[in-house]
Amino acid sequence: MMKLQPIPALAIILYAVAGISLATGAASGQETAEKPYAAKGAQTCMECHDEPPVTLILHTPHAQKADARTPFASHDCETCHGASPQHLRKEEGSDKRPPVSVKFGVKSSTPVEEQNKVCLGCHEGGLRMNWQASAHHNADQPCAACHTIHATKDPILTRTAQADVCFTCHVEQRAQYRQRSRHPIKEGTVICTDCHNPHGSFGPKLLKEASLNDLCYTCHTEKRGPFLWEHAPVRDDCTNCHTPHGSTQERLLKVRTPYLCQECHMEAQHPSTLYSGASLPPTGTGERILAKGCLNCHNKVHGSNHPSGVRFTR
Ligand code: HEC
Ligand code: HEC
Ligand code: HEC
Ligand code: HEC
Ligand code: HEC
Ligand code: HEC
Ligand code: HEC
Ligand code: HEC
Ligand code: HEC
Ligand code: HEC
Known part of the structure; x- marks a missing residue:
């Protein structure tokens, strides 16, 4: 789960004196010493931002003031958005106000790294142990690309x-x-x-498991075996035959039988040569028989535990 370490009371006082936010994100450091937080915290912000979706955060775990680990236990809104006194005043001679210190989202002007530092300040470790090496980090995705903070329940x-x-x-x-x-x-x-x-x-x-097959075995345990007679491509990688998300073929197969089998068994010789893939015309009776055929006889295609199941026929 989350790595949220308890902060000793003394440290809290020292942090407060140094002006460092308990959230170790962009809101921390020298900047905050110069930029005081809003006097009445969330109340100040909500004088203007008093409508959903912004206010929905009040119904989430983040707004639990009694929980010392949450943003609302320190500087409320500004624990995430950073101390933003500049935002509380309009620019001189303009109706506009300078933005808050940290803005979130894919289109935000705040660099992704800086946005994510705020969240990771409280959410490093746990599921995010490998964040720095992940495809989404490498593709410069902010946490807020997936997460919606101002929602009663984050859809993701x-x-x-x-x-x-x-x-x-x-x-x-x-x-x-x-x-x-x-x-x-x-x-x-x-x-x-x-x-x-x-x-x-x-x-x-x-993938959540070290290998693709280990992942599939977590739910399809019967495919793990061990089998007396293993079918090499199954042991090697389920995606030799299947696609994980969706397929135009039944059973998530990449290609339909007999073509699937013939990709590797073109030379298969059978008691009757009728069953040889090699001798088949591209269309016709033979193919129709075989379309169902391979599996009718070789029905233990994932492996067999029958003493005479070496050909996966039982
Ligand atoms: C006096 C009214 C007012 C107060 C108080 C106020 N805001 Fe805003 N805020 C606005 C307006 C208006 C906008 C729309 C952007 C604009 O036109 O400048 C805005 C925009 C924002 C945005 C969108 C991103 C941006 O900056 O453009 C965020 C985030 C935000 N405010 C957070 C806060 C927080 C956090 C506080 C409290 C520290 C706060 N606001 C206090 C009026 C206010
Ligand atoms: C000051 C610390 C702090 C900061 C900063 C913070 N969080 Fe959290 N977050 C928490 C705590 C505490 C919880 C509640 C955890 C629990 O109940 O175990 C939480 C819960 C969550 C949850 C689960 C919500 C649910 O409904 O169960 C998500 C998702 C999340 N945070 C994402 C983020 C993202 C994204 C950011 C940055 C935009 C962020 N957090 C910033 C402390 C923080
Ligand atoms: C590509 C989408 C995506 C991105 C980017 C992302 N998350 Fe998540 N996050 C998820 C999903 C999906 C879940 C639900 C995970 C689950 O149930 O296994 C989740 C769950 C969480 C939770 C609640 C579960 C827990 O760990 O306690 C927290 C907190 C969280 N994410 C924080 C973050 C932070 C911080 C970042 C940025 C560093 C981030 N996430 C980036 C998709 C994302
Ligand atoms: C805001 C856009 C965005 C969202 C939302 C998003 N992703 Fe991604 N995802 C990317 C980008 C960009 C990459 C890297 C480039 C690529 O492979 O397409 C990526 C890559 C991936 C990869 C490939 C990883 C690799 O090593 O090649 C997986 C798997 C993935 N995302 C799963 C998810 C899941 C699951 C979710 C939802 C929980 C999600 N993504 C949400 C943008 C996103
Ligand atoms: C846990 C971190 C966190 C806290 C605490 C937080 N915000 Fe946000 N805020 C975000 C993120 C992330 C976004 C991007 C949109 C989203 O996730 O809902 C955002 C977006 C916004 C926006 C822009 C909304 C828009 O339509 O673009 C405003 C305004 C805002 N926040 C105001 C506030 C106010 C006011 C508070 C306090 C009552 C607050 N925020 C507390 C993380 C936070
Ligand atoms: C989280 C559990 C889970 C994981 C992990 C999983 N599956 Fe499944 N799989 C299911 C469920 C549930 C079904 C639907 C079963 C049903 O409809 O009776 C299914 C169905 C299938 C089917 C039959 C589809 C059909 O049309 O009848 C195939 C093939 C399959 N999974 C292959 C895989 C492969 C390959 C992997 C690894 C990449 C995998 N599964 C990982 C849960 C899982
Ligand atoms: C050599 C090709 C091949 C490989 C490799 C393969 N499968 Fe299959 N799989 C099939 C065929 C063909 C079917 C359809 C069987 C049928 O309809 O009777 C099937 C059906 C399934 C089904 C649905 C029916 C059932 O038996 O439960 C699941 C689940 C499944 N495979 C999981 C897996 C997993 C998990 C792996 C990897 C460990 C894997 N398969 C590897 C060919 C393969
Ligand atoms: C049953 C397990 C399973 C589920 C559920 C699943 N995936 Fe995957 N996903 C995989 C596997 C396995 C691969 C790797 C496929 C490969 O290497 O051929 C993969 C690959 C990917 C990739 C990378 C594709 C590429 O070509 O690099 C993306 C993106 C992705 N998944 C997104 C998603 C999204 C989004 C969802 C939910 C809508 C999802 N996946 C659900 C098993 C799954
Ligand atoms: C990705 C390649 C591949 C695919 C696809 C494939 N196989 Fe195999 N199959 C092999 C390999 C490799 C062996 C092991 C051959 C050996 O030991 O000489 C094997 C062994 C067999 C054997 C036992 C042969 C023997 O000499 O003991 C049978 C029967 C068989 N496969 C049937 C099928 C059927 C039916 C399908 C289609 C559902 C299929 N295979 C799909 C690669 C594949
Ligand atoms: C009528 C039942 C039947 C059908 C249909 C069938 N087979 Fe066979 N197959 C067998 C039997 C029985 C053997 C064992 C022959 C032996 O031991 O001499 C065998 C042997 C094999 C072998 C191992 C022998 C070799 O020559 O390498 C492979 C591979 C094979 N079949 C693949 C296939 C494929 C691919 C299909 C579909 C195109 C298929 N079979 C259709 C019954 C069948």
Whole structure:
């Protein structure tokens, strides 16, 4: 979970004297010593920002004043947005006011690194242990690309709403999940974060397990074996035959049988040569038989535990 270490009382006093915010983000350091926080905290800000979605933060864990770890236990809004006295006054001879010290979002003028420092000040570690090496960090994505702070419930933390947030950027996966065979994402049965950790992981492609097969085994345990007779491509990588998100073929297969099998078994010889992939015409009776055929006989394609299952027929 989160690495939120208790802060000793003495340290809090010292921090306060030095003018350092408990949130170790952009709001900390010398800057804050010169820039005092709003006298009445959130109340000051909410004199103007008194409407949703901004005010919805009051219903979230971040606004729990009684919880010493939260932004509202120190400088309220400015724990995240930074001390912003400049923003409380209009510019001379103008209706505009200078922006707050830290603005969040993909389009913000505050550098991503600076935005994320605020959040990581309280949320380093845990799920974010590998953030600095993650694809999203490397692609310069702010935390706020996925997270909505001013919402009663952050959509990305809701099983049925999560995918739509990811799909705003990952349009290819959106298309895959519209196909005939797919993991049940729409239903919320399986979600992106059952397989990926968007904050970074030890596996490839932000996968939550060290290898792709280990990931699949977490839910499809019966495919782990061990089998008396292993089918080499299954042990090697499930994506030799399957695609993880969605497919126009049934059972998430990359290609339909018999073509799938024939990609590797073109030379297969059978008791009757009729079953040889090599001798098949591109279309016709033989193919129709075989379209179902490979699996009708070789129905233990993931491996067999039968003493005479060496050909995966039982
Ligand atoms: C006197 C009214 C007023 C007060 C008080 C006020 N704001 Fe604003 N704020 C505005 C207006 C108006 C805008 C719209 C941007 C503009 O036109 O300058 C704005 C914009 C913002 C934005 C959007 C990004 C930006 O800066 O353009 C943030 C974030 C923000 N305010 C946070 C705060 C916080 C935090 C406080 C308290 C420290 C606060 N505001 C206090 C009037 C106010
Ligand atoms: C001052 C510390 C602090 C800062 C700064 C902070 N958070 Fe949090 N955050 C917390 C605490 C404390 C919780 C509640 C954790 C709990 O209940 O275990 C929390 C909860 C969350 C949650 C879970 C919310 C839920 O509904 O369960 C998310 C997501 C989150 N923070 C993201 C962020 C992001 C993104 C930022 C930066 C924009 C940020 N936080 C800045 C302290 C902070
Ligand atoms: C690409 C999208 C994405 C980005 C970018 C992202 N998050 Fe998250 N975050 C998620 C998702 C999805 C979850 C829900 C994870 C789960 O349930 O396994 C989550 C959960 C969380 C939580 C609540 C769960 C917990 O760890 O206690 C916190 C806090 C959080 N993120 C903080 C951050 C911070 C800080 C950053 C920036 C450094 C960040 N996130 C960047 C997608 C993202
Ligand atoms: C945990 C960090 C955090 C705290 C605390 C926080 N904000 Fe924000 N604020 C954000 C993030 C992140 C965004 C980007 C939009 C979002 O996530 O909802 C944002 C966006 C805004 C915006 C711009 C909204 C828009 O439409 O563009 C305003 C205004 C604002 N905050 C005001 C406030 C005020 C007022 C408070 C205190 C009552 C406050 N914020 C407290 C993180 C925070
Ligand atoms: C059942 C597990 C699973 C689920 C659920 C899942 N993914 Fe994946 N995803 C994978 C695997 C496995 C790969 C790696 C595929 C490969 O290497 O061929 C991957 C790869 C990716 C890639 C990288 C593609 C590339 O070509 O580099 C993206 C982006 C992605 N997934 C996004 C998502 C999004 C968004 C969701 C939710 C809507 C999601 N995934 C749900 C297993 C999953
Ligand atoms: C604001 C845009 C944005 C959002 C939202 C977003 N991503 Fe990404 N994601 C990116 C970018 C940019 C990359 C890196 C370039 C690429 O591979 O497309 C990336 C890469 C990835 C990869 C490939 C990692 C690799 O090592 O190649 C996966 C997997 C992924 N994202 C999953 C997710 C999931 C799951 C979510 C939702 C929880 C999500 N993303 C939300 C922008 C986003
Ligand atoms: C979080 C659990 C989970 C993970 C991880 C997972 N799956 Fe699934 N998988 C499911 C569920 C749930 C179904 C739907 C079962 C059903 O409808 O009866 C499913 C269905 C399937 C199907 C059948 C699809 C169909 O159309 O009938 C295949 C093939 C499959 N998964 C392959 C994989 C592969 C390959 C991996 C690893 C990349 C993987 N799964 C990872 C949960 C998971
Ligand atoms: C050599 C190709 C191949 C490989 C590699 C492969 N599969 Fe399959 N898989 C199939 C075929 C073909 C079907 C359809 C079987 C049917 O319809 O009777 C299937 C069906 C499935 C199904 C749905 C039906 C069932 O048996 O539960 C799941 C789940 C599944 N595979 C998971 C996996 C996992 C997990 C891996 C990796 C450990 C994997 N597959 C590797 C060919 C393969
Ligand atoms: C990615 C390549 C690949 C795919 C696709 C593939 N196989 Fe295999 N298959 C192999 C390899 C490699 C072996 C091990 C060959 C050996 O040991 O000589 C094997 C072994 C077999 C064997 C046992 C052969 C023997 O000599 O003991 C059978 C039967 C078989 N596969 C059937 C199938 C069927 C049916 C499909 C389609 C559902 C299929 N294979 C898809 C690569 C593949
Ligand atoms: C009518 C049942 C049947 C059908 C249909 C069938 N096979 Fe076979 N296959 C067998 C039997 C039985 C053997 C074992 C022959 C032996 O031991 O001499 C075998 C052996 C094999 C072998 C191992 C022998 C070799 O020559 O390498 C492979 C690979 C193979 N089949 C692949 C396939 C593929 C691919 C398909 C679909 C195009 C398919 N089979 C369709 C029954 C069938």
